[in-house]
Amino acid sequence: MNQNLPNTYQYIIAGGGMAGLSLAFYLNKSLLKNESILIIDRDVKQANDHTWCFWEQGNSPFEEIIYRKWKGLWFYGHQDFASFLNIEEYFYKMLRGEDFYQYLIPQLKKNPNITFLQADIEYIESTVDEATVMTNQGVFKAKAFVFDSIKVSKFNQAKYHNMLQHFKGWVIETSQAIFKPEEPTLFDFRIEQQNECRFVYVLPHSETKALIEFTIFSDNLLDEASYNDALKQYIQEILKIEDYQITEIESGVIPMSDEPQVISPSPKVIRIGTAGGYVKASTGYSFQRTQRFLQQLVQDLEEAKRKNIPLTFKGNFCSNTWKALLDSILLNVMLHKRMPADEIFTKLFKYNRPADVLKFLDEDTSMLKDISIMQSVPPFPFILGLKGVLLSKLY
Ligand SMILES: Cc1cc2nc3c(=O)[nH]c(=O)nc-3n(C[C@H](O)[C@H](O)[C@H](O)COP(=O)(O)OP(=O)(O)OC[C@H]3O[C@@H](n4cnc5c(N)ncnc54)[C@H](O)[C@@H]3O)c2cc1C
Structure with missing residues (x-):
């Protein structure tokens, strides 16, 4: 039991991972920086356990620690389509978990609150008056809110579309200069699709070092050997590298689901991060959405404090109905194998301005633009997808 800590705080952040630490970072820069905050995590966050990639225009709040950023990305798609995509107003950025933790935790620790x-x-x-967090180190209370990033849903309700993005990545080092540091690969579909969505991305750290990540969108995980075999095969057959050392390994499973998430299960608890449904259902990306949603949440909290009123969720943190429908249709098409996913992504990137596709995936495009982008894929599988989504909503 931790006897030395006070047991009551204004806010408790349950889970100090990507979302929990990001929230603390924005709170620490806000009007609320003098409120008492307890951040609880089972781990000492220092390992390089994630490599977060995302695209954005302009600077990130974490610009100082962006490890690499790129203006162009290779896309290897269906039927030998290969193109080095110029992403114009965007940068594709890579942020390493290790750097994120080393940057955020010491600056947060400087705040005595x-x-x-x-x-x-x-x-x-939680009751209406306070929330309680029971831990193996004692019981802690939050007067305002517990921000919960640990209670991730099981995503198993049959009436929704539930897929998984699962992946394994190796950072490899070679003795010869092989990689082009300015030329990462976003999607390489030149691998056996096995009737699923399978691709590899290659993110060079230098001419002799790169992260190679084998990724699948499907409803089932593979055994460990299958990820390793796929990585070995890609490195030998596509990259033509025989001699290399694996220096780091990362793996993960991200829910891709249109199952609605309960964002505030009780008056004093707000779920954030993956637990709050922040993952974009059709892509599995969540880093950038998490930053946007949490900045909005802190603004709402600040406004509530300024006006001395209860917090109202002004920002609907999840996709609007139209964008959510598009995600569900894409999930339905992939889940029911109405059209091979490598063909879908190839057509999207081949027939549209790549930066517009990124904007579309970020949900920053108008409905008209969305319809024009969707015209690059054959309508029939997507009409069936729409029908499937509408039928699933009836039952
Ligand atoms: C390896 C990996 C790579 C990814 N790469 C990308 C990417 O490139 N781009 C992108 O947009 N998204 C990516 N994602 C998806 C998403 O951005 C991450 O999963 C992100 O870390 C989610 O943030 P989070 O705070 O919800 O969860 P986490 O970062 O996992 O944080 C949850 C925290 O809660 C703690 N915790 C859990 N249970 C308990 C408990 N009972 N008691 C105490 N502590 C607990 C954990 O230790 C952890 O620190 C990736 C995911 C993984 C797994």
Whole structure:
């Protein structure tokens, strides 16, 4: 039991991973920086356990620690389509977990109102007056909110579209200069699709070092050997590299789902990050959405404090109905194999300005633009997808 800590705080952040630390970062820069905050995580966050990639225009709040950024991306698609995509107003950026933790945690620790606790959270419950977090180090109370990033849904309700993005990546080093540091690969579909969506991306750190990540969108995980075999095969047959050392390994499973998430299960608990449904259902990307949603959440909290009123969720943190429908249709098409995913992505990137596709995936395009982008794919599978989505909503 941790006897030295006070047991009541204004805010408790349950899970100090990407979303929890990002939220603390924005709170620490806001009107609310003098409120007491307890951040609880079971791990000491220092390992390079994630490589986050995302695209954006302009600077990131984490610009100082962006590890690499690129203006162009290779796309190897269906039927030998190959193109080095110029993403114009965007940069594709890579941020390493290790750098993120080393940058954020010390600056948060400088604020005497922010406390870190390494503990296992057993459960979170709340009344209208306060929320309680039970841990193996004691019981802690939040007067305003617990921000919960640990209670991730099972995403198993049959009436929704539930897929997984699962992947394994190796950072490899070679003795010869092989990679072009300015030329990462976003999608390489030149691998056996096995009636799923399978691709590899290659993110060079230097001429002799790169992250190679084998990724699948499907409803089932593979055994460990299959990820390793796919990586070996890609490195030998596509990259033509025989001699290399694996220096880092990362793997993960991200839900791709249109199952609605309960964002505030009780008056004093707000779910954030993957637990809050921040993952873009049809792509599995969530880093950039998390930053946007949490900045909005902190603005809403600031406004509530300024006006001395209860927090109202002004920002609907999830996709609007139209964008959510597009995600569901794409999930339906992939899940029911109405059209091979490598063909879908190839057509999207081949027949549209690549920056517009990125904008579309970011949900920054108008409905008219969305319809024009969707005209680059054959209508029939998507009409069937729409029908499937509408039928699933009836039952
Ligand atoms: C390897 C990997 C790479 C990814 N790459 C990208 C990418 O390139 N781009 C992108 O947009 N998205 C990416 N994602 C998806 C998403 O951005 C990440 O999963 C992101 O970390 C989600 O943030 P989060 O805060 O919701 O979860 P996490 O970062 O996982 O944080 C949750 C925290 O809660 C803690 N925790 C959990 N349970 C308990 C408990 N009971 N008690 C105490 N602590 C607990 C964990 O230790 C963890 O630190 C990636 C995901 C993975 C797994």
